[in-house]
Amino acid sequence: MKQMIKIxxxxxxxxxxxxxxxxELDYELASLYSAMQGNDEKEMEKCKKxxxxxxxxxxxxxxxV
Structure with missing residues (x-):
């Protein structure tokens, strides 16, 4: 029973x-979009990473799973 609870x-x-x-994925996608709109190459690379x-x-x- 204890094993079942742990699982x-x-x-x-x-x-x-x-x-x-x-x-986090949604946030980074929004950040990437914002960086793309602002043509911020450094921020785009950071978001992609x-x-x-x-x-x-x-x-x-x-x-x-």
Whole structure:
């Protein structure tokens, strides 16, 4: 029974983490759009780098599902 509770908690934590990552993804996409509108190359590269990191984290989460 204790193992089942641990598994359920782990799944809940992973779902919450995925939700946070998706919020970060939305924020970075909005930041990238803003940088594109302002022609800010440095900020665009920064956003793209963070978007790649978020994508990798999400891919890692889905690998264990």
């Amino acid at each position: 359920i908690r782990k799944v809940d934590i992973e779902k919450q983490y995925e939700h946070v990552l998706r919020l 963070r978007l790649k990191e978020i994508q990798d984290e999400l891919d890692g989460l889905h690998a264990y």
